[in-house]
Structure formats: structure tokens, C-alpha cells
Amino acid sequence: MEKLLLIPGPSPVHPRILQSLAEPTVSHVSPEMASDLTTALENLKKIVFCERGEPFIIAGAGTLAMEIALLNLAAKGDKVLVLSQGYFGDRMGQICESFGIGHDLVRSRWGSAVVPEELEKKIERKKYDIVVSTHVDTGTGACAPVEEYAKILKGKGILYIVDGVCATGGIEERMDDWSIDVVFTAAQKCFGAPPGLAIAVFSERAMAKRKGLPSIPAYYSDILRWLPIMKDPFKYFSTPCVNEIRSLSEATKIVLEEGLEARFARHRRTARAIRAALAALGFTFYTEEAFFADTLSVVNYPAGIEDKTFRTKLSQNGVVVAGGLAETAGKLFRMGHMGNLSTEQIIFALEALERTLGSLGYKLALGAGLKAAKTILE
Numbered sequence: 424m425e426k427l428l429l430i431p432g433p434s435p436v437h438p439r440i441l442q443s444l445a446e447p448t449v450s451h452v453s454p455e456m457a458s459d460l461t462t463a464l465e466n467l468k469k470i471v472f473c474e475r476g477e478p479f480i481i482a483g484a485g486t487l488a489m490e491i492a493l494l495n496l497a498a499k500g501d502k503v504l505v506l507s508q509g510y511f512g513d514r515m516g517q518i519c520e521s522f523g524i525g526h527d528l529v530r531s532r533w534g535s536a537v538v539p540e541e542l543e544k545k546i547e548r549k550k551y552d553i554v555v556s557t558h559v560d561t562g563t564g565a566c567a568p569v570e571e572y573a574k575i576l577k578g579k580g581i582l583y584i585v586d587g588v589c590a591t592g593g594i595e596e597r598m599d600d601w602s603i604d605v606v607f608t609a610a611q612k613c614f615g616a617p618p619g620l621a622i623a624v625f626s627e628r629a630m631a632k633r634k635g636l637p638s639i640p641a642y643y644s645d646i647l648r649w650l651p652i653m654k655d656p657f658k659y660f661s662t663p664c665v666n667e668i669r670s671l672s673e674a675t676k677i678v679l680e681e682g683l684e685a686r687f688a689r690h691r692r693t694a695r696a697i698r699a700a701l702a703a704l705g706f707t708f709y710t711e712e713a714f715f716a717d718t719l720s721v722v723n724y725p726a727g728i729e730d731k732t733f734r735t736k737l738s739q740n741g742v743v744v745a746g747g748l749a750e751t752a753g754k755l756f757r758m759g760h761m762g763n764l765s766t767e768q769i770i771f772a773l774e775a776l777e778r779t780l781g782s783l784g785y786k787l788a789l790g791a792g793l794k795a796a797k798t799i800l801e
């Protein structure tokens with residue numbers, strides 16, 4: 424039985440995207456590949472509302488995109504401020520450390536995000552060259568106020584990098600309007616393509632900074648080595664993953680066919696419906712309500728529900744959710760609801776959840792969840 428993958432990435436892959444992967448592999452310098460790459464790049468810029476920046480699609484995962492963003496912008500001696508609301512913000516700090524990039528890490532309570540006033544205070548007290556923030560932390564389910572951070576940073580001569588791995592294509596990110604310098608993501612989250620691609624869009628300002636750096640401590644991750652290929656896919660630097668790029672091109676077409684506003688609204692509605700269902704069943708959330716994300720929910724186990732037993736049974740019922748990361752392991756489950764999820768898939772998942780809870784003898788308000796979700800979805 425094919426299982427519905429509701430972990431916070433990889434998300435379910437739409438049949439059109441799967442089909443595109445199964446087409447024969449073509450030469451990496453062929454007209455077919457050039458057309459797929461160019462389409463994906465052009466569509467990406469539309470998805471992050473960036474008219475004049477440079478998009479990059481490079482084989483790898485989200486963590487490579489994190490490195491690409493940092494290494495291509497940080498000059499020797501630059502100071503980076505990392506706003507971390509959890510696991511992946513902390514990872515940004517670790518990447519800075521690995522490359523000897525001077526940085527300060529501001530950490531929020533897990534389940535919330537750094538408040539904008541904290542960012543204001545930080546940049547008043549010390550000169551920073553780059554600020555990095557995670558849009559949605561996949562470990563804690565907290566969504567950061569990216570637009571407000573951007574407003575604070577605008578005009579201050581500080582480059583702003585957004586980790587959109589769990590947001591881009593599902594939650595609004597307006598690079599030009601909000602003055603964001605890099606948005607990066609990966610294929611397997613809100614685009615609903617399989618894992619394997621690191622994606623980053625650099626603003627004009629970000630490109631100018633990279634071009635002004637004499638060298639960076641990277642070879643494969645150096646965007647200036649990739650720029651000629653992104654401009655002219657008949658050129659060679661390192662063999663791109665042809666089938667994956669075709670699948671991303673298809674995924675971005677699906678995003679634009681749905682329409683960005685409609686897609687963001689659908690993600691909002693889906694999140695509301697799933698959380699209404701879980702609340703009606705008696706679950707509470709790990710994430711503070713003010714920081715709820717449209718792309719995933721992080722759900723506390725009530726007393727008596729054992730993590731492994733619950734997730735194994737739910738998986739036998741056709742739905743896969745993720746456990747907690749780091750210190751939250753065993754205490755909660757994480758349910759992704761991003762990408763191309765249909766109403767039928769959401770209802771299937773909630774039915775499976777109720778069946779699982781019932782079969783394990785948990786005394787939650789069975790039946791109430793589906794009803795609560797349907798009033799929002801219909």
C-alpha cells in the first residue's frame with residue numbers, strides 16, 4: 424500500500440511530478456534539459472516575487488542551500504546574526520562555526536520565534552553584515568515574522584537571508600517588496616518534488632556582494648561557477664541531475680497553475696482544518712498559537728499515548744507522520760501539510776488518525792476531528 428507521507432518533508436509527490444521523473448534521462452547539455460532548467464528558474468523567481476535576482480538550482484539538499492547562502496555572502500571578518508527558533512536556526516550557527524564565520528546566535532524559546540524588538544536591539548548595539556532567519560522551523564513548527572524582520576533591516580546595509588526550506592511556495596515570501604537578499608529552499612517541501620535539489624534565489628544586491636568577494640571557501644557551492652550554467656544550460660560545470668530538474672520544473676508549473684495567492688490561502692485553510700481536527704480530538708500543540716505555521720503542526724501527546732506505538736499503527740493505517748527532534752523526541756509528533764495535498768488526502772489522513780486512536784483504545788473525542796475539519800475544508 425502506498426502510504427501518505429505527512430512528515431514535514433519530503434511531502435507527497437504529485438503524480439504529474441512522479442511521471443516527469445520517469446521520462447528517459449537526457450543529456451545534461453541538451454535542448455530538453457535547457458528548457459526544463461530555464462522554466463524552473465524563471466518560475467522560481469515568480470514564486471519568491473523576485474524580478475531581477477539570480478536563481479540557482481543545484482544537486483543537493485536544503486543543508487547545501489544553507490551553505491550556499493552563507494558562503495557566497497560572508498566576506499572575511501563579516502559578522503552574521505542568526506535568529507534561531509529551533510533546530511535549523513541552530514544548524515545555521517553550526518555552519519558559521521564550521522567555516523569560521525563570526526556570528527551571534529539569538530535563540531527564542533522553542534515553539535516561538537525571536538520577536539522583532541529583539542532584532543532591533545541587536546542591530547542597534549552591534550554592527551552586523553548579514554542576518555539569517557528561518558521562516559518555519561520544522562523541528563518546532565514555529566513560523567517567524569519574516570516580513571517584520573525585513574522591515575527592520577531595510578535600508579540598514581545588512582543583507583538578509585531567509586531559510587524558506589519549510590515555507591517557500593506555501594507561505595508568501597516577497598523578495599523585492601520586503602527587501603530579502605536570499606531565499607533558499609529544497610525541492611522536497613512546499614514544491615512537493617522528491618528530495619535532491621538545493622534551491623536559492625539571490626537578489627541583485629546579494630549578487631553584487633558575491634561578485635565583490637575575491638574568493639570564498641567553497642568550490643561546488645560557489646554560485647559564480649554555476650551562474651554561467653543557469654544563464655546558458657548548454658554550458659558545463661558539474662553534471663546536473665537532469666530528471667530531478669525536470670521534476671522541479673513540473674512542480675513549479677503546478678504551483679503557478681494553482682496561482683500563488685490561491686496556493687498560500689489553501690495552505691492556510693489546510694493548516695486551520697488539520698489543527699481544528701486535532702484540537703477537537705483533544706490534542707494540544709507544542710507551538711505557541713501566535714507562531715503557528717501553515718506548513719506543519721507539532722502536536723503534543725496526551726498522557727498515555729506512546730510515540731512509537733502510535734506512529735507505527737498510524738503508518739499501518741496508511742499515514743506517516745514524524746516524531747520529535749532532539750529534546751522533543753518521544754513527546755510529540757510532527758505532521759506536515761505542505762505542497763500539493765488534496766482535500767481527499769487530508770480527509771483520508773484524519774480518518775486514519777481517528778481509526779488509529781480508536782484501535783489503540785485512547786479515549787479521545789473520536790468523530791469530532793473529521794467533522795471540525797470538514798466545516799473548514801468545504
Ligand code: PMP
Nearest residue numbers: 484485486511559561588589609
Ligand atoms: N532548514 C529547514 C527549515 C528545514 O526544515 C530543513 C530540513 N527539514 C533544512 C533546513 C535542511 O534541509 P535538508 O534536510 O534537505 O538538508
